[in-house]
Amino acid sequence: MEVSASYDDEGRTVDYQIDICRQKAGIAPDEPVKLYRFEVKRYK
DSSP states (O other): OOOOOOBOTTSOBHHHHHHHHHHHHTOOTTSOOOOOOOOOOOOO
């Protein structure tokens, strides 16, 4: 899986965020995953 080195609003990389998700879900680092991209529109 190749991920860009972009950052979120709090300065975390995409790789870091995916690592955290894997840990919370109990998914091994070498286990294949399928990622989906979505966009959130916020209105005030």
